Amino acid sequence: MKVVLQPALVLHTRAWRDTSLLVELFTRDHGRVAVVAKGAKRSGKRSGSGMSALLQPFTPILCSWSGRSDLKNLTACESRLAAPRLVGKALYCGLYLNEILARLLQPEDANEVLFTLYEQVLQQLAQGAELDLCLREFEYRLLIELGYGFELDVDGESGEPIQSGEHYQFHPDYGLTRAAPAGHARASRYGGDDLLRWSAGEFDLPARRCAKRLMREALRQHLGDRPLKSRELFHVH
The missing domain is CATH 2.40.50.140 (Nucleic acid-binding proteins)
Structure with a gap:
């Protein structure tokens, strides 16, 4: 060949x-x-x-x-x-992206959309874009392109819209589902308000924190328990 x-x-x-x-x-x-x-x-x-x-x-x-x-x-x-010239924190972010791609991409499984997204995010990092916004957007699109995507504004189990004032948890099969009462839940909980703002592109500090926790949990399902070497260099996530 x-x-x-x-x-x-x-x-x-x-x-x-x-x-x-x-x-x-x-x-x-x-x-x-x-x-x-x-x-x-x-x-x-x-x-x-x-x-x-x-x-x-x-x-x-x-x-x-x-x-x-x-x-x-x-x-x-x-x-x-x-x-692209990546320096400082942008360099560590790029190393993190490379590591999750190397871990999650199947050999010789083409995905031109993801290839283009990756090329674009490297340019954004080099041009001084907000690092956490770049990472969260790429992580979310990566899950979609690999077939593991989920909606940010829909309860994946019931099909109902995410509700302001309610709390949700992540399920690997359904995505976001209504969380059990706080006293009974061990899983991470995500506020409906934060999810809705993130979905609408209103990426304030609470929405960013929500996105960081949720993407880490969603990716962990596929990365496994082996630590990421890039996180040992710098906490980009």
């Missing part, structure tokens, strides 16, 4: 044997693909701006590969766009 000049973004790179790199790519038409860039470390050291310089996280590239196994051989790589 050969793929030629496929638009991609680099999720993660690590050393592979003495002179090569193992690279996780998020590609437009082939989803998440793992490739070996043979000799990339050697060529980068020799030229100072070789293939290894392109195979860094967040870099938009065009790449070609071949192979039938899960691990492909990278045969060509060239720049597609200028890489």
Whole structure:
């Protein structure tokens, strides 16, 4: 199998044997693909701006590969766009996004909508957009694109609209459902007022806190209990 000049973004790179790199790519038409860039470390050291310089996280590239196994051989790589410049907190946010994508995307399961969303959010982070707004929007859209989405303004069990003044909890099968009375509930509770403001795009401080807790709980269902390394670097979530 050969793929030629496929638009991609680099999720993660690590050393592979003495002179090569193992690279996780998020590609437009082939989803998440793992490739070996043979000799990339050697060529980068020799030229100072070789293939290894392109195979860094967040870099938009065009790449070609071949192979039938899960691990492909990278045969060509060239720049597609200028890489977004992520620094400080924006950098840690980008690393967090890369990690959840690497954990949640199935190999070679294409999703062009999600690819475009990811490319857009990297540009937003680089341009100084509000970090938590970028993260919450991407997390919510990510769940939708992976088939795990839920409505913010509808009780997923009863089908009734979310009510102001009521409290709700998250259920992995239904989404938001009416919460049991506070004295009987152990699950996290989310205020209907906060959910409705978030749904309407009124992202005040209480709605942001609600969104942060809810997205963490919803993603945990699919990420599992293994800690995210990006959170060890910086609490982006």
